[in-house]
Amino acid sequence: MRVLILGGDGYLGWPQALYLSQKGYEVAVFDNQARRHFDLKQGFDSLIPIQTVHQRIESWKAITGKTIHAYHGDTTDWPALSRAFQEFQPEAVVHFAEQRAAPYSMIDREHAVHTQYTNVIGTLNVLYAIKDYTPSAHLVKLGTMGEYGTPNIDIEEGFIEIEHKGRKDTLPFPKQPGSFYHLSKVHDSHNIHFCCRVWGLRSTDLNQGVVYGADTDETLLAPELATRFDYDQIYGTALNRFCIQSAVGYPLTVYGRGGQTRGYIHVRDTVRCIELAIQSEPKAGEFRVFNQITEWFSVNDLAQRVQRVGNAMGLNVQLQQLSNPRVELEEHYYNVVHTKLLDLGLQPHLLNDAEVEHLINVAIQHRDRVNPRLIAPTVNWRETENQVAQTPEPTPAT
Amino acid sequence: MRVLILGGDGYLGWPQALYLSQKGYEVAVFDNQARRHFDLKQGFDSLIPIQTVHQRIESWKAITGKTIHAYHGDTTDWPALSRAFQEFQPEAVVHFAEQRAAPYSMIDREHAVHTQYTNVIGTLNVLYAIKDYTPSAHLVKLGTMGEYGTPNIDIEEGFIEIEHKGRKDTLPFPKQPGSFYHLSKVHDSHNIHFCCRVWGLRSTDLNQGVVYGADTDETLLAPELATRFDYDQIYGTALNRFCIQSAVGYPLTVYGRGGQTRGYIHVRDTVRCIELAIQSEPKAGEFRVFNQITEWFSVNDLAQRVQRVGNAMGLNVQLQQLSNPRVELEEHYYNVVHTKLLDLGLQPHLLNDAEVEHLINVAIQHRDRVNPRLIAPTVNWRETENQVAQTPEPTPAT
Numbered sequence: 001m002r003v004l005i006l007g008g009d010g011y012l013g014w015p016q017a018l019y020l021s022q023k024g025y026e027v028a029v030f031d032n033q034a035r036r037h038f039d040l041k042q043g044f045d046s047l048i049p050i051q052t053v054h055q056r057i058e059s060w061k062a063i064t065g066k067t068i069h070a071y072h073g074d075t076t077d078w079p080a081l082s083r084a085f086q087e088f089q090p091e092a093v094v095h096f097a098e099q100r101a102a103p104y105s106m107i108d109r110e111h112a113v114h115t116q117y118t119n120v121i122g123t124l125n126v127l128y129a130i131k132d133y134t135p136s137a138h139l140v141k142l143g144t145m146g147e148y149g150t151p152n153i154d155i156e157e158g159f160i161e162i163e164h165k166g167r168k169d170t171l172p173f174p175k176q177p178g179s180f181y182h183l184s185k186v187h188d189s190h191n192i193h194f195c196c197r198v199w200g201l202r203s204t205d206l207n208q209g210v211v212y213g214a215d216t217d218e219t220l221l222a223p224e225l226a227t228r229f230d231y232d233q234i235y236g237t238a239l240n241r242f243c244i245q246s247a248v249g250y251p252l253t254v255y256g257r258g259g260q261t262r263g264y265i266h267v268r269d270t271v272r273c274i275e276l277a278i279q280s281e282p283k284a285g286e287f288r289v290f291n292q293i294t295e296w297f298s299v300n301d302l303a304q305r306v307q308r309v310g311n312a313m314g315l316n317v318q319l320q321q322l323s324n325p326r327v328e329l330e331e332h333y334y335n336v337v338h339t340k341l342l343d344l345g346l347q348p349h350l351l352n353d354a355e356v357e358h359l360i361n362v363a364i365q366h367r368d369r370v371n372p373r374l375i376a377p378t379v380n381w382r383e384t385e386n387q388v389a390q391t392p393e394p395t396p397a398t
Numbered sequence: 399m400r401v402l403i404l405g406g407d408g409y410l411g412w413p414q415a416l417y418l419s420q421k422g423y424e425v426a427v428f429d430n431q432a433r434r435h436f437d438l439k440q441g442f443d444s445l446i447p448i449q450t451v452h453q454r455i456e457s458w459k460a461i462t463g464k465t466i467h468a469y470h471g472d473t474t475d476w477p478a479l480s481r482a483f484q485e486f487q488p489e490a491v492v493h494f495a496e497q498r499a500a501p502y503s504m505i506d507r508e509h510a511v512h513t514q515y516t517n518v519i520g521t522l523n524v525l526y527a528i529k530d531y532t533p534s535a536h537l538v539k540l541g542t543m544g545e546y547g548t549p550n551i552d553i554e555e556g557f558i559e560i561e562h563k564g565r566k567d568t569l570p571f572p573k574q575p576g577s578f579y580h581l582s583k584v585h586d587s588h589n590i591h592f593c594c595r596v597w598g599l600r601s602t603d604l605n606q607g608v609v610y611g612a613d614t615d616e617t618l619l620a621p622e623l624a625t626r627f628d629y630d631q632i633y634g635t636a637l638n639r640f641c642i643q644s645a646v647g648y649p650l651t652v653y654g655r656g657g658q659t660r661g662y663i664h665v666r667d668t669v670r671c672i673e674l675a676i677q678s679e680p681k682a683g684e685f686r687v688f689n690q691i692t693e694w695f696s697v698n699d700l701a702q703r704v705q706r707v708g709n710a711m712g713l714n715v716q717l718q719q720l721s722n723p724r725v726e727l728e729e730h731y732y733n734v735v736h737t738k739l740l741d742l743g744l745q746p747h748l749l750n751d752a753e754v755e756h757l758i759n760v761a762i763q764h765r766d767r768v769n770p771r772l773i774a775p776t777v778n779w780r781e782t783e784n785q786v787a788q789t790p791e792p793t794p795a796t
Contacts, residue, residue: 109526113523116519117515120514121514124507125507152565153560153561153567163561164558172572174558174560175588183592187585187588190584191578198725198780
């Protein structure tokens, strides 16, 4: 089966490409190098060194004999996108090609506009490309659990049956996203759902939790196959960032009271979930939603666990409570239904101390590459101009 | 009070400007002439002749002595938009400045992208302009009843209390919009709601029904003050279009079975609703939603009424059922809560035969300006390329 991975050079797109290629799928990646370009502009970098997309693909070929096709392009560039669809004729399209950081979207007006433009218009183009060139292709779209926000009722998988004034309907689950980034994913979900209804497209919208983990079986085959690992204030997500902070002696930065609870998933489970979605194709016109998480934690749960494991490794791990730069509930109800991927056969890798220790060891291995200046949050949800490029000098714990 | 009307040269924006100016508000309009530009490109025109924005404003000054300020600009042009906010310092912002036609958004990929870009990015800029320059200004945003779609439960005003598995929350009403245009308004609503939560902006989102009517007390003061009146397949809405069709001997074009039911409101009530919204300012951080309709009709209700009234006027009015170019339910439940504007004092002008006769007479007066080529629908929801410019030759009933 031919699978086109949009954003196939990113933190998740790359391991996904390797995983599916290893399993025998014919894989092409389509990527605009936006994440790497942001690093170049800001002086950020992946903790784990990574090869260019050209080098990685050559290494994969050398190691496994398998070919991954590559397109350089942007989803907002219709000629580039449509050429990839026309040439490669995908049977499944995995869409990671979005600006993926909430803090990025909150930097200032330009970054908010760039996020919604890239994500919403890019996805509109993807929908038209499928309709025009490969109308039976299955769109597997990466959404986020953050689309739901933190309602005071259980979070269902995309739809909820509502009984109201004696009548009933099953309707899209109401969304209360918490950043211009999360909003862009809500907009995408509405657009995709519409195209399934009107054009008969088939799609699976994966409301993914926060992904952690540094490697998969395939990325571990050779250092040249490594995927990026982010610890900066913009792209670094909670658990990964805490492990790196503990490795370099920087206090674990807990935003606010730390009761913020989110769904999490290991990158190994992410790549498997997407294969499960591809293997179980929806019907024409069907818009499925899966909640792609395996468990949930509060920020305090994670910080305390990393502190405990780090201290047992002989590190001196401190917690530092920062005033919350985000606007969010810091204590709230959270219960998520997530049975659809389990029903398809997912066997979760749940978080354990060994994984935390592994992540800390990865960070220790590369600790000379850490720039502490990139860690402290400077993007505040309440402001409209946050000068990321002019972050203050760091004050790491020593 | 200073009121900035974005899109203040349009079908509704212009009567709104006159109404508020007459009532003593200090009014500025901000408009990019997009609707008129579309006419120029396509060879479309308003049934009722209209003056340029410069001429209209001069006429208003000559007739009433009142000044309406004017800015030429586009909401997606940040320098132009921010200059208007900085100079005029609005206390209320009425936002009509969006691409407003569902068929336009379904013409092809470019028109879908243009609609969502203009509406979503333009509104993002409006939100940032308010936050940056006039943070206590009240944003009165024109949404649409079409955001809700046609759920099988009563449509509440923006929010619904949901009881689910023994817990309760009041959440945004789930949306199932029926075109890329309607989707853009859903995206706006989510973005605006977020900015109220995070920045403490105050906003009223008006989910407006289909507006009909050709005039208000102010536009009737002189022919130079007339507002546009559209009958074409792209911008002409059901009741206005039926009255014009009956006047020129073109059959009333009913799409599909005609059971499609929608909320309606007269333009006289629209201008009053917006004043009511402005007068009753929401609290900082509050996101209010009003369903701005006064009653609802099916397409068949309207067609049969226009036929009856037209025949009584001596016309020979025929109905023509066309295969539905849209994808929508043609028979469905529809019940809408719309008490908030009534509670604020709205006294509805409900549709009656005299209004239909008036609209037909307006159309008869200008019937030499009707180009029947513009009436038949050529934009099909199921297609991705609809050639509006190459519409087939008309076959009007004679």
